[in-house]
Amino acid sequence: MTGITRRSFLGRSSAGIAATATLPALTAGPQEKAAAQQSGPAPRTRIELTVNGESHALEVEDRWTLVEVLRDHLELTGTRVGCDRGECGACTVLLDGKNIYACSYLAVWADGKAVETVEGLARNGVLDPLQQAFIEHDAPQCGFCTSGQLMSAKALLNEGAEVTEQSVREALVGNICRCSNFLNYQAAVLAASRGA
Amino acid sequence: MADPMNVVGRPTPRLDALERVTGQARYSPDIRLPGMLYARILRSPHPHALIRAIDFAAALELDGVVAVLTHENCDIEWASGDRANPRMLFNNPVRYYGDAVAAVAATDRHTAEAAAQLIAVDYDTLPFVLDAEEALEPGAVPVQPGGNLAPPFGALAGGGAAVPGPAVYERGDVEAGLAESDIVIEDHYVSKHHNNAQMEPRTAVAQWESGKLTVWTPTQGITNCRDDIAEAFGLPYEQVRVICEYMGGGFGNKNQCQDTDLIAAELARRTERPVKLELTRKEDFLSIHGRWPTSQYYRVGAKRDGTLHAIELTGYSGMGPHIKSSGDIAGIDFYQCPNVRKTVHTVHTNVTTSANYRAPSYPQGVFGIASVLDAICHEIDMDPVEFHLRNATRQYRDATPYTSYGLIDCIEQGAEAFDWSGRRRPAAVDAGPIRRGTGMAIGAFTARLGLSNAMLRLDDAGTLWLHAGVTDIGTGAKTTLAMIAAEAMEMDLDRVEVVWGDTDRSPYSVGESGSRTTSHTGFAIVEAAEDLKRQLDERGPPGPGEELVAEASPNPTLDGEQRYSFAAHFVELEVDxxxxxxxxxxxxxxxxxxxxxxxxTATSQVKGGVIQGIGMALHEELLYDRNTGIPVNPGYYGARIATHLDTVPIDVVFVDTEDAHGPWGAKSIGESTIIPVVGAIANAIFNATGRRIKELPIGRDRVIGAMS
Incomplete structure (x- = not known):
């Protein structure tokens, strides 16, 4: 993110602003209790994975999810946890170019794979066109779902197929926004897909 | 038309948009401190039970477990968790499925989770009651020692004698009014509990340093959260610091401090280590609150010419075991009417607590009253727009003038933008399986004034530092307030730096709830700027190393007036x-x-509020198994929260009004956006089908049931 400041960005975005202005478990089962009573450290496995182009060799507990490793161990907290059960999409990252829920994917499964997170979108001080469009269309309100919306949108654009209003809605359907700013997200992705 | 201004009124991207799209924005769950412990909560699997004994020896034996709290070893009160009854962090008996029973701190979250499952709780299960009206029947199990009918919230909030009973409002003579009416509609409407479901689950990180407690937590009001925590621990306010840099939505369920803040702080105090308490999504759905379910009985009378003449509403709001908010059923104040009586009972039940969710008492109340009035229009063959132009409120409760008034403009300009006269057809005219209909409803929400505070510092580099006690919960408040400051100081927006979200660095704020930030804090900014400009005139710009500082703590009041924002919504839909x-x-x-x-950002607020309302109207509901008292769908998928596929293009019209009491004529926006939605949709479904559905949500099951 070096090279981009809030001020320099806002200064550049004025054309976009003008354009925008014209747009109208609470209880455990027996198995869990048995597991909890087992003594000794949790099993660990060595994995190697690439995150935003950087390779990492890690020893992970087998029970860790990918989002835990990203947030707690690689300190990439831009990927959010909204539900931790594969319902909301806040934790969406790209795995070998495809969008997945990182809360529902074990870290050990990512061995040998390439992960992209929101932190990897901007390159060499330049925002990804999706990020630029998200700002201009006021896509983030509280912003907690934004990283996930961005990564699902990135996966859609990676496919290279024609992007339509319906394909955007379908590509992002697994990413809930409770501020319910869906319309702005959809408009931003469409604009980015058209190089607008 | 309002005079053009330099900054105010121009569409402006959020000052912190870059942080929000790059992942740099730091939310409470992102806080990690050296040596930090992780905490988990064990919750009741019963809707109502007495705890005979808790044995946590096995949990403590697990490697990495440091502390366990239960009702037996922790008696801290969560005062903001209940206005009517004492509410502790851990209660015995437990009164709903999900009530906190114990908390565990351990070196990592998996160990804390495992340890919570090793706590053995011996429960003596009790009978339970889920429904508000059933809870008032003779012989119903008492949820609280004082009985199931709570005192009126006004008495609780006012600190007066809190005697159980309904909240009653009356003007005129409703019985005589009904007798004088040419047409009387008597009907019953039911709305359900649905969760705020903000994206960021509750996480609190607490740390004690030299006797001072710092809590990082998602809160809509850092000041009141700080005050609540200080009072719970018997600390002076300056010994508690609350930080909320970024906050992932709340819509009313992150007001005040939460039990999570207090539990994290108490675990941190006992363990002498920082503690992070994380709630799962299921816990967040059940242990905080959602919108209260209501049962609304109406008798409404009108004259043959369409003049509204009498409204009687008797309502029941199921609040769960605890009273945190009013439990009101609002909406009838949107209409002129000489004879009104409203009686609302707030009732304890053994379900998840109900409290504030965006315009807390309105969309469910508007569903009821807007449906009944639409039925009157249908009976007397009057166009709803004409009916509303005739009957919409002109003075608050027909007695008190509004400071500014744009409701008629909203109805007229909204109807024109919608092409109401072109689109509106008689009810149920389509013959095929897909039937099209239109509907409308109106809304109003108070744009209160009150105490707030802002500080401005102009430094020697020409930067204007705005200190405001806001968080920016997603509304764009940080940007709005900076715009107000830039306008007031006649500066460019990029010279304004906002200092926010930290009680040690930003002054008192009422909190981002009740759609108050722009009016309250904005007003303080304008006043502080006047002082700063006066200083600039007298002393000139600050020299090297100098600063000019101005602070204002206005507490504006209204003299015999009411200040409201207004709305009118129009919808067209197809029913299969x-x-x-x-x-x-x-x-x-x-x-x-x-x-x-x-x-x-104001347009985004409207679109978001409308789509939240669509979810409430058509699919969201927290369902309970009546046999077990256990909620069956606490989560995004199960509760059918709206998604990208539930959208409709939304045209937003802002009518041109200015309010002399607001900063640059501004009133409020956030909550008014959801108020008319459910009523408008329900009326459009009637117009499409000729069937009136009187229970939310209007899902496929209810539509098919109504058609058969």
């Missing part, structure tokens, strides 16, 4: 009468919010 689906095709939301400070 065979499969029960409802598909929205057009939506117009017309709003009077005074002068719009930032049209970009």
């Amino acid at each position: 009468t065979e499969l029960g689906g409802v598909h929205l095709t057009k939506y117009v939301a017309a709003h009077d919010s005074g002068r719009i400070v930032n049209p970009l």
